[in-house]
Amino acid sequence: MASPAMAQAKKPVNIYIWNDYLGETTLADFTKATGAETKVDLYDSLELLEQKVLVGKSGYDLIVPTAEPTLSRLIQAKVVGPLDKSKIPNIKNLDPKVLKLLENSDPGNKFAVPYLGGTVGIAIIPEKIKAVAPDVPLDSWDLIFKPEVAKKVAACGITVMDSAIDVIPSVLNYLGLDPNSEKKEDLDKVEKTMLAVRPYIKQFVTGQNINILAGGDACVVMAYNGDAIQGAARAAEAKSAKVEYVTPKEGVQVWWDTLAVPADAPNKDAAYQFINFVLDPANTAKISNTVRYANAVPASLAAVDGEIKGNPGIFLPDNSKIKLFSLKPVKQATDRARTRAWTKIKTGK
Numbered sequence: 001m002a003s004p005a006m007a008q009a010k011k012p013v014n015i016y017i018w019n020d021y022l023g024e025t026t027l028a029d030f031t032k033a034t035g036a037e038t039k040v041d042l043y044d045s046l047e048l049l050e051q052k053v054l055v056g057k058s059g060y061d062l063i064v065p066t067a068e069p070t071l072s073r074l075i076q077a078k079v080v081g082p083l084d085k086s087k088i089p090n091i092k093n094l095d096p097k098v099l100k101l102l103e104n105s106d107p108g109n110k111f112a113v114p115y116l117g118g119t120v121g122i123a124i125i126p127e128k129i130k131a132v133a134p135d136v137p138l139d140s141w142d143l144i145f146k147p148e149v150a151k152k153v154a155a156c157g158i159t160v161m162d163s164a165i166d167v168i169p170s171v172l173n174y175l176g177l178d179p180n181s182e183k184k185e186d187l188d189k190v191e192k193t194m195l196a197v198r199p200y201i202k203q204f205v206t207g208q209n210i211n212i213l214a215g216g217d218a219c220v221v222m223a224y225n226g227d228a229i230q231g232a233a234r235a236a237e238a239k240s241a242k243v244e245y246v247t248p249k250e251g252v253q254v255w256w257d258t259l260a261v262p263a264d265a266p267n268k269d270a271a272y273q274f275i276n277f278v279l280d281p282a283n284t285a286k287i288s289n290t291v292r293y294a295n296a297v298p299a300s301l302a303a304v305d306g307e308i309k310g311n312p313g314i315f316l317p318d319n320s321k322i323k324l325f326s327l328k329p330v331k332q333a334t335d336r337a338r339t340r341a342w343t344k345i346k347t348g349k
Contacts, residue, residue, distance in 0.1 A: 012037040013016060013270035016052065016060040018257070019044055019207055020230065023286040044207020046070045046165055046167070053079055053262060060262055061271040064115055067256045068327035071112055072105040074260065077311050081263035082110045087272035090279035092098035098296040104328055113275060116226070116287070118168060119324070120166050120253040122246045123209070123228035128156040128219035141248045142176040143188045143220045147196045154200035157218030162204040164342035165196075166253065167222070169327055174250050179325045182334040187341055194345040210234065216241035216294070220349070224311050226293035233292070244340035245313045251323030254316075256296070288314075323340055 016044060019042040023029075027038045046066055052058050054077055063080070065071040071329045074080045085091055097116045106112050124138060133152035136142070142149045146160060169179035171190045178186070202218055209223045213231025216240075218328050221228070225245055230265055232243035258280065261271045277283055285303035292308055294315045301309050309315050316322065330338075 005349050008196040011270060012039045012268045013061045013267055013274050014038075014059055014272070015040045015062045015064075016043060016049065016058070017062075017064045018042065019324045020210055020227070021064065021257075021291055023283070023290040026278075026283065026287060029272060029283065029286075032276060034270075034273050036273055038274070041204060043162055047163070047219070050074070056264060056266075059150040059266065060264060061265040061267045062274055063260055063262060064257050065112070065260055067114075067258055068114070069101050069105075069329060071258050071260060072329045073107060075111050079263055080111050081265070081268075083261065083275075084268075084272060087269070088113070088276045088279065090276045093279050093281060093297045093299055095296045101106070102258065102327065103324070106258075112247075113262040113279065114260050115257045115318060116224040116291065116295055117254065117256040117295035118256065118293050119163070119247060119322075120170055120317075121223070121225055121228070121248060121313075123211075123213050123221040123223045123231060124244055124246055125135040125216060125219040125241045126244060127242060128216070129153060131157050132219075139246055139249050139252050141170070144201075144222060145174050145193055145197060147200070150200040153220050154292060156346045157220070158200055159206050159209065159212055159218040159221040160201050161206045161209075161222045162346075163206055164338050165327075168338050168342070169253055169325070170222075173253070173325055174248075179253065180328045180330065182330055184337065186322050187334075187337055191341045191345060195348065198280050198348040214240060224293075227311060229311070239319070246276055247313065247322045249323075254324045254326050263304055266313070 013036055031037055050070060065074055099109050102114055108213060122143060132155040136149050143153055144150055168190055171193055172181055173179040175189055204229050209227045210231045211219055213221055214234035228245040235243045236240045259275050261268055265271055281299040282303055283295050284297045285300040288295050289305050292314055
């Protein structure tokens with residue numbers, strides 16, 4: 001007779017994850033290795049993930065929140081549970097430096113493990129930009145945030161991420177302010193900056209940036225580095241445009257997405273199985289090779305494609321000169337103020 005744990009493990013593991021965020025064979029390989037089936041739902045913004053999980057009884061066994069601010073909010077709300085690390089032996093493979101970084105959001109690394117990480121920068125199509133604005137800098141946030149530059153570039157299309165969580169800190173940093181500032185006067189400066197360029201922004205979108213770049217539908221796209229690099233690869237295959245990923249000279253946000261288990265997950269054992277599977281070096285290498293994001297398992301690098309692990313836009317070298325900043329928790333009142341500002345920015349009113 002099967003034990004309760006074995007019977008539970010045979011139920012599918014319900015995963016809620018970003019689109020285009022698994023290896024080509026990750027799910028099939030997991031089922032082959034464990035016998036457990038998977039059911040995957042996709043989201044395209046952190047706000048959507050929070051809305052679904054915060055109400056409880058989401059039915060998901062595994063979610064993929066960004067460390068800051070999403071994971072820290074979910075921990076504070078007690079909607080994710082502490083991990084049973086005894087069921088995740090491959091946790092030993094994780095990079096201690098990344099775990100230390102994540103302690104800002106998850107003290108003691110009790111509630112989550114790092115999954116994939118990267119930066120928030122700009123994907124550009126240089127040829128299209130030069131055709132409409134030959135004199136603009138290609139290594140600066142000026143492409144989006146400076147009105148006289150954005151006005152020129154708008155002719156070939158500017159797309160900004162539909163994410164206050166990512167955009168507002170990036171603008172603060174561009175303005176020479178603390179990206180984690182909670183001062184009203186600093187948020188007012190962000191609002192003023194974005195409203196000045198709002199007429200030149202074609203669209204606010206996050207989940208479709210890979211397709212936008214592959215189709216050459218915009219020449220300046222604020223994007224996660226992996227999305228930009230995936231979009232570049234697809235554009236090359238389609239011979240639609242040459243896409244490059246830029247880490248602007250003013251600095252970029254570095255982030256980590258994590259794997260966490262909701263407190264009311266119906267199938268926690270299968271979730272632990274999946275986490276353990278992903279933290280195997282061979283399996284996480286396949287994921288990085290597909291989605292072109294850095295992972296937190298150093299032993300995986302032996303199996304990561306050379307063009308990916310050697311790309312400084314993906315795996316930042318230790319001697320990188322790129323200016324980086326990371327996010328810290330902010331007060332609920334600041335969150336609400338940012339949400340109001342973001343609504344105003346998007347509507348232009």
